[in-house]
Amino acid sequence: xxxxAQPEDQVNVAEGNPLTVKCTYSVSGNPYLFWYVQYPNRxxxxxxxxxxxxNLVKGSYGFEAEFNKSxxxxxxKKPSALVSDSALYFCAVRDDSxxxxxxxxxxxxxxxxx
Amino acid sequence: DAGIxxxxxxxxxxxxxxxxxxxxxxxxxxxxxxxxxxxxxxxRLIHYSYGVKDTDKGEVSDGYSVSRSKTEDFLLTLESxxxxxxxxxxxxxxxxxxxxxxxEQFFGPGTRLxxx
Numbered sequence: 001x002x003x004x005a006q007p008e009d010q011v012n013v014a015e016g017n018p019l020t021v022k023c024t025y026s027v028s029g030n031p032y033l034f035w036y037v038q039y040p041n042r043x044x045x046x047x048x049x050x051x052x053x054x055n056l057v058k059g060s061y062g063f064e065a066e067f068n069k070s071x072x073x074x075x076x077k078k079p080s081a082l083v084s085d086s087a088l089y090f091c092a093v094r095d096d097s098x099x100x101x102x103x104x105x106x107x108x109x110x111x112x113x114x
Numbered sequence: 115d116a117g118i119x120x121x122x123x124x125x126x127x128x129x130x131x132x133x134x135x136x137x138x139x140x141x142x143x144x145x146x147x148x149x150x151x152x153x154x155x156x157x158r159l160i161h162y163s164y165g166v167k168d169t170d171k172g173e174v175s176d177g178y179s180v181s182r183s184k185t186e187d188f189l190l191t192l193e194s195x196x197x198x199x200x201x202x203x204x205x206x207x208x209x210x211x212x213x214x215x216x217x218e219q220f221f222g223p224g225t226r227l228x229x230x
Contacts, residue, residue: 034218043118043204043221044157090156100145100164100208101172102219106156 002027004093006105013081013112021076021108023091032094033074034102035065039087047089050074061085081112117141118222120205126228133192135225137205139185145208146188147219148172148180150201157204163188195229202226 004025013019025031032051036044048059055067065076076089089108095101117140127133137146145164149157149172159172161180169180177199179191192199203226206219 036221041224043223044206044219046218046220049218098170101147101159101162104157106154 002093002096002103004033004091004103004105006089006091006108008108009106010109010111013110015083015112015114016080019078019081019085019110019112021089021091021110023074023076023105025072025074025091025093027093028096031067031069031072031074033065033067034092035059035063035074035076036090036092036104037061037087038090038107044090047076083112083114086110086112118205118207118220120203120222120225122225123223124226126230127195128230129196130194133195133227133229135190135203135205135227137188137190137222139188139205139207141207141209141220142185143207143220144185144210145217145219146182147206147208148178148188148190149204149206150174150199151204151224152201160190160203192227195227197229200227200229 034049035047038044047063048057050057050067058064063078091105092102095103119138121136147162148160151157158174160178163169163182181189202224204224205222208217208219
């Protein structure tokens with residue numbers, strides 16, 4: 001069965017430094033992967049997705065994600081963190097049993113210190 | 115939030131009472147979803163709809179029912195609320211374009227439900 005794992009509950013980064021939020025996945029077919037962000041007291045917002053093509057996917061707010069098939073990973077990255085990037089980040093994968101559903105990871109809280 | 119509203123935004127109720135949450139969208143999206151968010155569990159799918167009057171269960175559907183009588187509205191009902199259903203509930207929608215599996219979901223602002 002497909003699944004997605006976010007191994008870090010929390011990531012702390014200094015403002016201006018690069019950030020990485022990790023995600024690994026397990027699927028039986030082709031992976032369709034997503035990243036979402038949730039700011040306090042808000043719903044999730046879509047950041048980016050990988051369907052096929054280039055392994056480096058660019059998304060909103062300067063974020064990008066690197067798809068690595070051999071390592072079954074889809075890490076979220078940003079070259080220079082902002083305090084305003086502090087939020088909860090979710091990785092997600094399409095559900096193979098029903099293409100209209102996606103499965104979310106447990107989330108990683110990103111904290112950017114000034 | 116892509117034209118998705120949820121009502122009420124906050125509700126406190128007592129164990130055993132019925133509760134209905136409403137999701138309304140103006141995007142004409144085919145797919146609609148109800149999730150619950152709990153600490154340590156991320157988002158878990160309760161029920162979803164793939165068209166008017168077409169619904170299916172998610173991974174945590176026990177104790178919940180849904181209805182979709184028109185494209186824009188998706189209702190979630192807790193027939194007899196329990197304390198374990200205290201949570202934040204999110205509605206989401208997704209459109210149909212090409213392969214629907216490619217489409218990202220858009221989320222509403224959430225409803226915070228407390229069952230005493």
